[in-house]
Structures are given as structure tokens and as C-alpha cells.
Amino acid sequence: MARQIFAGRKIRHLRGQIGLTQIAMATQLGISAAYLNLVEHNQRPLSRKLQKRLEDAFNIKEGELSGGEEARLLSALNELFSDPLFDKAKPDSSALGDFVAVHPEISRALLKLYRAFRNAREDTLKAREVLSADPYFTDTSHKLLTQLTSIRSFAEILQDNDDLSEHQRDRFTTVLVDESQKLTLMVGELFDFINGESNQSAALSETPTDEVVDMLSANDHYFPTLEQAANQLRERLGDPKPYGLFDALAGYLDRQLGIKVEVVSVTTHSSLKRGMWELEGEDGGVLRLMETLSVSSLNFRMARIIAEVAYADILDNTLSEVNVSGEEAKVLCLKALGSYFAGALMMPYSPFREAALELRHDIDLLRRRFRVGFEQVCHRLTTLQKPEEEGVPFHFIRVDLAGQISKRFSASGLRIPRYGVLSPDWGVQDAFLKPGRVNLHSLRAEDQSVYFSISKTVTKPGTMVGQAGNTFAVSLGCEVSFARHVVYADGLDFAHPDSVLLGG
Amino acid sequence: MPHTVLVVEDEPHIVDSLSFLMKKAGFEVFIARDGDAALRMVESRPPDLMLLDIMLPRRDGFEVLKTVRSNQAWRDMRIILLTAKGRDVDRLKGMELGADDFVTKPFSTKDVVRLVRQHLGVEEKSA
Numbered sequence: 001m002a003r004q005i006f007a008g009r010k011i012r013h014l015r016g017q018i019g020l021t022q023i024a025m026a027t028q029l030g031i032s033a034a035y036l037n038l039v040e041h042n043q044r045p046l047s048r049k050l051q052k053r054l055e056d057a058f059n060i061k062e063g064e065l066s067g068g069e070e071a072r073l074l075s076a077l078n079e080l081f082s083d084p085l086f087d088k089a090k091p092d093s094s095a096l097g098d099f100v101a102v103h104p105e106i107s108r109a110l111l112k113l114y115r116a117f118r119n120a121r122e123d124t125l126k127a128r129e130v131l132s133a134d135p136y137f138t139d140t141s142h143k144l145l146t147q148l149t150s151i152r153s154f155a156e157i158l159q160d161n162d163d164l165s166e167h168q169r170d171r172f173t174t175v176l177v178d179e180s181q182k183l184t185l186m187v188g189e190l191f192d193f194i195n196g197e198s199n200q201s202a203a204l205s206e207t208p209t210d211e212v213v214d215m216l217s218a219n220d221h222y223f224p225t226l227e228q229a230a231n232q233l234r235e236r237l238g239d240p241k242p243y244g245l246f247d248a249l250a251g252y253l254d255r256q257l258g259i260k261v262e263v264v265s266v267t268t269h270s271s272l273k274r275g276m277w278e279l280e281g282e283d284g285g286v287l288r289l290m291e292t293l294s295v296s297s298l299n300f301r302m303a304r305i306i307a308e309v310a311y312a313d314i315l316d317n318t319l320s321e322v323n324v325s326g327e328e329a330k331v332l333c334l335k336a337l338g339s340y341f342a343g344a345l346m347m348p349y350s351p352f353r354e355a356a357l358e359l360r361h362d363i364d365l366l367r368r369r370f371r372v373g374f375e376q377v378c379h380r381l382t383t384l385q386k387p388e389e390e391g392v393p394f395h396f397i398r399v400d401l402a403g404q405i406s407k408r409f410s411a412s413g414l415r416i417p418r419y420g421v422l423s424p425d426w427g428v429q430d431a432f433l434k435p436g437r438v439n440l441h442s443l444r445a446e447d448q449s450v451y452f453s454i455s456k457t458v459t460k461p462g463t464m465v466g467q468a469g470n471t472f473a474v475s476l477g478c479e480v481s482f483a484r485h486v487v488y489a490d491g492l493d494f495a496h497p498d499s500v501l502l503g504g
Numbered sequence: 505m506p507h508t509v510l511v512v513e514d515e516p517h518i519v520d521s522l523s524f525l526m527k528k529a530g531f532e533v534f535i536a537r538d539g540d541a542a543l544r545m546v547e548s549r550p551p552d553l554m555l556l557d558i559m560l561p562r563r564d565g566f567e568v569l570k571t572v573r574s575n576q577a578w579r580d581m582r583i584i585l586l587t588a589k590g591r592d593v594d595r596l597k598g599m600e601l602g603a604d605d606f607v608t609k610p611f612s613t614k615d616v617v618r619l620v621r622q623h624l625g626v627e628e629k630s631a
Contacts, residue, residue, distance in 0.1 A: 146609065148609070149611060153521035
């Protein structure tokens with residue numbers, strides 16, 4: 001059944017615009033003035049016949065009088081005015097109805113303006129969310145508050161204490177000047193960052209971790225000098241078998257570097273200075289490692305200490321050749337290079353690459369062969385980028401239960417988000433639903449490339465008796481054209497990926 | 505015997521100013537620059553009051569607070585948190601964990617001294 005149309009306001013407004021009396025318009029339409037009056041006051045619905053006559057006589061677009069568009073506009077404007085923005089300024093519904101009927105064009109413009117405002121507001125909220133989660137801003141706000149506190153404290157001390165000695169006064173004044181200068185620099189950097197004006201802002205827009213990740217990417221995740229150094233050390237150690245590596249590394253630390261290795265009990269050492277380990281003494285000393293660490297983690301830590309102590313010049317040279325600007329980023333970069341060295345030592349390039357291809361990247365078989373951890377294997381696989389002897393280009397992601405990314409490397413070309421949490425669409429968090437099991441996932445990226453990945457949970461041990469460890473999900477993936485080299489991809493249909501990433 | 509105040513803070517200038525103010529107010533001052541050191545000092549000589557920063561290396565202020573409040577022997581120790589502006593959640597968490605009070609960075613030195621005196625029941629100029 002056709003709905004009844006009441007278009008009184010519109011007809012009245014039209015008549016006013018044309019400058020006709022009710023009688024004159026009624027005459028033109030062939031109806032009585034009394035009937036037109038009833039229609040104009042919505043006492044009678046607009047019949048199809050009268051609607052057609054009005055459209056023909058006054059050149060009105062078909063459907064304009066029927067109110068479909070009017071009803072849609074009214075509904076949209078009602079929604080607009082229900083926005084908290086208008087709070088007490090919402091017009092009553094009758095006035096709004098009159099306005100829409102009389103000024104449809106202005107109503108449309110108003111809606112367009114509101115949509116633009118709503119989009120801008122959402123963008124602002126998103127940006128705020130990103131900034132509040134950005135380690136650069138968190139760190140900067142902490143530093144700003146700390147410096148302000150120092151300045152305020154010393155300014156008040158100088159003001160309130162007449163009896164300060166000359167030395168004290170000089171010292172406090174120096175602190176004030178120094179801290180004010182630091183604060184000025186920091187505020188300057190912050191403005192540069194916000195305005196995006198300086199060259200430095202590009203670096204500032206990244207966290208130190210981002211800088212290191214970008215540096216690794218710029219070097220294709222492969223460092224020949226560190227590979228050579230690790231191979232040289234292996235030779236000096238007599239090319240130990242994986243199960244003999246612990247003794248070889250502990251022996252080297254003791255004999256060559258004067259560092260005794262102690263694996264300590266969790267009951268006698270509730271915490272070590274660096275959590276799971278500590279190095280005491282500057283020249284030589286003792287390296288204490290928590291017994292809860294796996295053998296592969298013990299080996300990794302020893303290898304990294306060797307890199308930092310015995311191969312410091314190679315790490316420094318490598319650092320000087322890469323593009324890392326911030327001091328904090330340089331420290332992180334040295335750690336990353338030390339870790340790279342450790343990985344290269346435990347999983348030497350050529351034998352590891354050959355094994356990876358032979359075992360078709362079966363991570364569990366690889367970790368058994370090299371006596372290393374699941375995450376270590378995944379990480380090392382991303383570094384097999386030696387020219388002419390490349391491995392499969394993989395990406396690697398590590399996230400916590402909330403989806404926060406703590407590690408990301410992409411040699412596969414997949415763009416991994418820098419900010420916020422990883423969308424569940426990536427499938428990485430699925431690993432938490434089946435702890436310890438390998439999960440398979442395929443996804444289509446924005447550029448239509450299809451990637452295949454596996455994910456699995458890994459748990460870092462606690463440092464105290466009864467303390468649960470931290471569990472992460474790690475994911476290793478590659479573009480589907482390489483999937484034939486990966487045993488987990490056998491029999492999968494990549495024509496229909498599990499998920500499609502929208503907006504990166 | 506003067507009251508003892510342990511300042512737990514890793515920023516050297518803030519340590520410097522707080523320690524100057526506390527000494528000036530007549531308190532005996534000890535300093536710890538990280539959470540582990542704070543707990544060692546509490547073990548060896550529990551202070552009457554602790555000025556405790558939240559963001560500390562090794563073991564953060566919350567961990568220190570939890571450990572102290574879990575030991576009955578230290579139940580009388582007053583703990584004032586040094587929190588950062590805009591981090592209301594830290595303040596709420598700290599009070600929930602048993603802190604007695606808090607000051608917000610950037611704080612006024614006068615407020616800190618007044619608060620410490622108030623918690624230790626010390627009149628001005630008689631400390």
C-alpha cells in the first residue's frame with residue numbers, strides 16, 4: 001500500500017516563492033481553494049493526481065514533493081543535532097521539519113559540513129591515540145616533567161634560602177641554567193616534530209626502536225662483517241657441535257676474557273641486575289646466568305657478551321657504517337648487532353641455510369638440529385639475505401596478548417604497522433588460542449600480495465620461584481610464491497586468503 | 505634523633521634538591537637511585553618516611569611499594585609517591601597499593617617539605 005504524503009509546508013513555501021494566492025494556485029491546479037488550504041496545512045494528504053499537476057504546472061522535479069528526500073534529510077539532520085556538540089542548541093522537531101522542507105539545499109550543505117567535521121574529529125582522536133601510545137611522546141613528556149621539576153625545585157630553593165653558601169648558590173644556579181638549556185632544546189625538538197619542519201623531525205617521528213628496525217631493513221637484515229667475525233670465532237672454538245657450544249663459550253669467556261660463568265639457582269638469586277643475567281666486574285669478572293634460562297638462551301647471552309667484549313671494534317665499525325642518529329638508538333643498535341653476532345655464531349650461515357632448505361623450514365626440526373629456540377630460528381631465518389646465497393625472504397613479528405608489537409622484521413616486503421596494536425586480522429594472536437601449537441594463516445595485503453605465515457606462542461621464564469613467565473606470540477611468514485619451500489604451507493589454497501588487510 | 509627520610513629517585517638533580525630540602529628541614533637523608541637499592545636500604549635501616557618515584561630502573565616504585573607494604577615490620581613507614589602530571593592512574597594505583605600520599609611532578613618544594621613534616625608530625629622549625 002502506498003504511503004500517504006503530507007507536503008503542506010513545501011507547497012505553501014512554493015506558493016510564496018511564486019507569489020500566488022491560494023485561490024490563484026487552486027485555479028491553476030483545477031481544485032478548490034478550500035482543498036488546497038487543507039493540503040497546505042497537512043489536513044489532507046497529497047494525492048498522486050495533485051502531485052502530478054503541481055509538478056507539471058510549476059516545473060517541480062519528480063519526487064521532490066513526495067518527501068522521500070525530505071524524510072531522509074530530516075532523519076540525517078535529527079542525527080546531526082543529537083551529537084553532543086549541539087547539546088542544548090538542538091532545534092525542536094517541528095522547526096527542523098520546516099527548515100528541511102523550505103531549505104533542502106542548505107540542509108544538504110549542513111550535512112556535508114557535519115560529515116567533514118565528524119571525519120576530522122575521528123582523525124584527531126585516532127592521532128591522539130597514536131601519539132599517546134608513541135614511546136617518543138611518553139618518553140619526552142617524562143623528561144619534560146623531570147626537567148621542569150628540577151628547575152622549579154632549584155628556583156624555589158634559591159628564592160627561599162638566603163643563607164646558601166656561595167658554592168651552593170653557584171652549583172644550584174648552574175643546574176638551573178643547564179636544565180633550562182636542555183628544556184629549551186627539548187621543546188624546540190618537540191615543535192619541530194609537531195610541525196614536521198626540520199630534517200630532524202623525520203628521525204624524531206621514529207622511536208629509537210624504529211630507527212634500528214629501519215637500519216636492519218636498509219641493510220637487508222644481513223651483515224657480512226658480523227657473519228665473518230662469528231665464523232672466525234667458531235673456528236677458534238674448534239667448530240663446536242651444537243650440544244658442545246655451552247662449554248666452548250664458557251671456556252672462551254674464562255680463558256680469553258677472564259669472565260667466569262656461573263649458572264645460579266633461582267632460589268638463591270631472586271633477581272639479577274639485568275633480570276635473567278648480570279655481568280659483575282669491569283675487567284674480567286663474573287657472568288651470572290639464571291638457571292631457568294634454556295640452554296639456547298644461555299648460549300645466546302654468552303655469545304652476545306663475547307661480541308660486546310671481544311668484538312667491540314667490529315660492532316663499533318658496523319655501527320659507524322649504518323644510518324642511526326639518536327644516542328638511544330645507537331645503544332639499541334649495538335645490542336641488535338651483538339644479537340646478530342650471537343645468532344650467526346649459534347646458527348652459522350651456510351649450514352643453517354642448507355638445513356632450512358633441506359628441512360623445508362620445519363622450525364622444530366631446525367631448532368633441534370642447532371639446539372636453539374623457536375624464536376631464535378625464526379629470527380635467524382629473516383637474516384638469510386647473503387647475495388647469491390639468499391634464503392627465503394621472511395618477515396617476523398612478536399606480539400603480546402594485547403597485540404602490542406615488541407619485535408618486527410620484514411624481509412618479505414610485508415608492511416608491518418609501526419603504531420598501536422596488531423589487528424587480529426593478521427592472525428598472529430590466534431596462537432594464544434592454541435598455546436604451543438603452530439597456527440597457519442594467509443592474508444592479502446593492501447597491494448594485493450598474498451602472504452602465508454605461521455604463528456606460535458613462546459614463553460619467557462620467570463625470575464622467581466612460582467613466577468609465571470611472559471608469553472608472546474611469534475609469527476614467521478613469506479610471500480606465497482615462496483610457500484613451496486615451507487612445509488607448513490603444503491596443501492593450502494592461497495586463492496582465498498583467511499583475511500584481507502584494509503588500511504594497513 | 506632526627507627523623508629519617510629515604511629519597512628514591514633516579515634523576516640526580518631531583519635527588520640533589522630533595523636531599524638539600526630534607527636536610528635543611530632537619531631530617532636525616534638517605535638516597536637510593538633504583539628500586540633494588542631502595543629495598544636493600546629499607547632492609548638495612550628502615551626510614552621513617554620514603555619519597556618514592558614511580559619510574560625507576562630495575563624495579564619500579566610500585567614493586568617497591570608492594571614489597572614494603574607486604575612486610576608487617578614496616579607498616580608504620582610513611583610513603584609519599586612522586587608521580588607525574590597526567591598520570592592519574594599511577595596515583596590511583598599507588599594509593600591502592602598503600603601509599604600514604606603523593607606529590608605531582610613538577611612539584612613545589614614547599615609542598616613536599618610541608619607534606620613530609622605533616623606525615624611525620626613535625627612542626628615547622630622544630631624538626
